[in-house]
Amino acid sequence: MYVVTADQMRELDEYVIESWGVPSVSLMENAGKALAEEVLHLCQNRQSKEQTVNGNPLISTEARAAFDRWKGTRGQISNDAVLRGEKVCAEHWYILVGKGNNGGDGLVAARHLWEAGIGITLVFAGSPKELREEALLEYHTAESMGIPSILFTGQGDLTFAGGTGIIDALLGTGSKGAPRNTYASLIQAANGSGLPIISADIPSGLNADTGALYEPHIRAEMTVCFALLKRGLTQFPGADAAGHIKVRSVGIPPQLAEGRFRETVYLLTKDILSEKLKVDLTQRRAEDGHKGTYGHVLLVAGTLAMSGAGLLSCRAALRSGSGLATWALPSELLPHVIGAVPELMLAAAADGPQGTWNRVSAQNIIKLAESRDVIAIGPGLGRFEEDTAWLSQIYKEVDLPMVIDADGLNMLAEGGLDFFEHKRCRKAPVILTPHPGEMARLAGVSTKEIQQNRIDHALSYSAKTGVTLVLKGSRTVIATPEGNAYINMTGHAGMGTGGTGDALTGIIAGLLAQGYSAEQAAVFGVYQHGKAGETAAMMRAHPAGVMAGDLIEYL
Numbered sequence: 122m123y124v125v126t127a128d129q130m131r132e133l134d135e136y137v138i139e140s141w142g143v144p145s146v147s148l149m150e151n152a153g154k155a156l157a158e159e160v161l162h163l164c165q166n167r168q169s170k171e172q173t174v175n176g177n178p179l180i181s182t183e184a185r186a187a188f189d190r191w192k193g194t195r196g197q198i199s200n201d202a203v204l205r206g207e208k209v210c211a212e213h214w215y216i217l218v219g220k221g222n223n224g225g226d227g228l229v230a231a232r233h234l235w236e237a238g239i240g241i242t243l244v245f246a247g248s249p250k251e252l253r254e255e256a257l258l259e260y261h262t263a264e265s266m267g268i269p270s271i272l273f274t275g276q277g278d279l280t281f282a283g284g285t286g287i288i289d290a291l292l293g294t295g296s297k298g299a300p301r302n303t304y305a306s307l308i309q310a311a312n313g314s315g316l317p318i319i320s321a322d323i324p325s326g327l328n329a330d331t332g333a334l335y336e337p338h339i340r341a342e343m344t345v346c347f348a349l350l351k352r353g354l355t356q357f358p359g360a361d362a363a364g365h366i367k368v369r370s371v372g373i374p375p376q377l378a379e380g381r382f383r384e385t386v387y388l389l390t391k392d393i394l395s396e397k398l399k400v401d402l403t404q405r406r407a408e409d410g411h412k413g414t415y416g417h418v419l420l421v422a423g424t425l426a427m428s429g430a431g432l433l434s435c436r437a438a439l440r441s442g443s444g445l446a447t448w449a450l451p452s453e454l455l456p457h458v459i460g461a462v463p464e465l466m467l468a469a470a471a472d473g474p475q476g477t478w479n480r481v482s483a484q485n486i487i488k489l490a491e492s493r494d495v496i497a498i499g500p501g502l503g504r505f506e507e508d509t510a511w512l513s514q515i516y517k518e519v520d521l522p523m524v525i526d527a528d529g530l531n532m533l534a535e536g537g538l539d540f541f542e543h544k545r546c547r548k549a550p551v552i553l554t555p556h557p558g559e560m561a562r563l564a565g566v567s568t569k570e571i572q573q574n575r576i577d578h579a580l581s582y583s584a585k586t587g588v589t590l591v592l593k594g595s596r597t598v599i600a601t602p603e604g605n606a607y608i609n610m611t612g613h614a615g616m617g618t619g620g621t622g623d624a625l626t627g628i629i630a631g632l633l634a635q636g637y638s639a640e641q642a643a644v645f646g647v648y649q650h651g652k653a654g655e656t657a658a659m660m661r662a663h664p665a666g667v668m669a670g671d672l673i674e675y676l
């Protein structure tokens with residue numbers, strides 16, 4: 122599933138209109154009809170659950186009749202009854218109409234819902250005479266049909282009297298900045314009404330490209346997104362304001378997005394993994410395979426004070442299917458962890474004070490790497506004198522697929538982009554796995570700035586440096602230097618706990634060891650990590666009880 126920006130969506134709109142001759146009005150018709158269909162589904166669902174809205178009981182048989190009639194089984198109700206707007210159920214929806222095409226979608230939906238016998242009141246945010254082209258035509262149709270409407274001038278309160286739901290067709294992908302004037306007042310009134318809100322395309326007040334929310338913004342129960350998912354719907358906090366998201370086709374085939382733009386963003390699904398990335402989700406192994414077939418991971422991690430990070434990473438690498446794993450660690454730590462993971466090999470590699478790392482240990486790492494397939498650096502590593510130079514030396518001299526995490530990323534951030542000047546020394550790929558704070562240090566901006574535009578930051582850092590970047594956090598973004606980004610949907614908030622990042626590093630390193638490409642390993646690793654977290658949550662009373670170690674057990 123493709124995920125696009127507002128500009129990309131506009132380009133695709135224009136393409137089908139200009140190159141294929143699809144009339145713009147039929148795109149709007151499809152969008153508005155899909156929106157009406159989702160509203161009717163919601164009405165039908167709450168009828169079947171015998172819910173009430175604002176204390177009004179809803180008459181289930183009548184609503185069902187309205188739905189069936191709309192779906193084509195017209196029964197005994199005549200067209201005339203529909204045209205008179207005779208109410209056949211207690212549903213009454215207020216449709217908030219902005220002056221762009223998003224408002225046009227709302228007007229189309231109004232016509233279909235009216236036809237189905239749903240009570241409708243159109244609420245215009247500005248004079249309907251200001252509507253343009255298709256939206257203006259839709260307004261004239263609604264007016265001719267006698268659909269009641271009010272012009273909201275900002276004076277007095279809008280109470281949504283007798284309402285059972287609200288369609289938000291105020292602002293779509295053409296909006297800029299925070300909703301202004303009557304738009305802002307209508308958004309506040311809608312949110313305060315307690316009625317369910319269904320947004321057309323995006324919740325008004327959402328930045329469609331980034332997922333940032335302006336004030337005020339609609340808090341929707343559902344968003345019916347047209348043609349392709351917009352980036353802003355996939356990232357928090359926008360994803361939260363959108364509620365349940367339904368993507369409905371309107372006549373713009375999603376495949377048009379493939380290869381058209383400099384950057385292609387995908388929602389990470391099983392199909393993307395198997396069909397686009399050619400990942401075998403079953404991780405089938407050759408009958409005659411042996412431990413050597415599945416690669417050997419070298420993990421450079423841990424100090425005496427932070428030994429758990431190394432253990433978690435190593436266990437995750439083994440659970441993800443790597444043939445062998447060696448943990449390179451400070452000598453003082455080694456005796457304490459003997460036998461903790463019996464499958465693991467241990468290699469004393471540093472003699473810093475109190476079981477820490479030191480600059481000269483780089484030589485030992487380079488030596489150990491000679492007989493390994495992948496190197497992962499960072500979990501629980503701590504900082505030490507000249508550590509950026511230490512990392513730089515390993516980066517230059519160890520031409521193995523490399524994962525850098527945690528303190529390794531902080532060392533890298535200190536080196537700035539100059540660090541990547543050594544890129545020409547390497548043929549093997551590099552994967553970085555920052556959380557938002559680490560990403561902020563790498564990119565030299567604030568964490569808030571990263572979180573307000575995660576997809577762009579991930580893509581641009583990856584393009585600049587040539588690394589595959591895993592920007593962690595809810596809806597992890599994986600970006601590749603070629604300009605692909607994947608948005609992960611697995612996992613849950615209970616995974617925000619110490620050690621889950623260390624596990625992810627181990628999983629990705631383990632997959633690299635088995636011969637997956639950097640893109641495959643990063644994307645599949647993130648997906649599996651979330652899935653394992655979900656399974657771990659099912660085994661506990663509450664997702665909040667999940668620990669990193671539990672997750673590893675479900676890989």
Ligand SMILES: NC(=O)C1=CN([C@@H]2O[C@H](COP(=O)(O)OP(=O)(O)OC[C@H]3O[C@@H](n4cnc5c(N)ncnc54)[C@H](O)[C@@H]3O)[C@@H](O)[C@H]2O)[C@@H](O)CC1
Pocket residue numbers: 134145148149150152219220221222223224225226291292293294295296297298299300301302304321322323347371
């Ligand atoms: N062919 C198309 O272009 C299609 C467009 N569709 C709909 O059209 C939408 C995009 O339409 P538009 O480009 O007309 O844009 P919008 O409908 O998002 O509205 C933009 C209008 O709102 C005003 N505005 C912008 N920012 C504002 C703010 N912060 N506060 C108050 N007013 C503001 C502007 O003056 C502009 O007239 C999509 O989201 C989708 O719902 C669908 O009908 C499918 C086909």
Ligand SMILES: [K+]
Pocket residue numbers: 223289290291292293320321322323324325
């Ligand atoms: K909207």
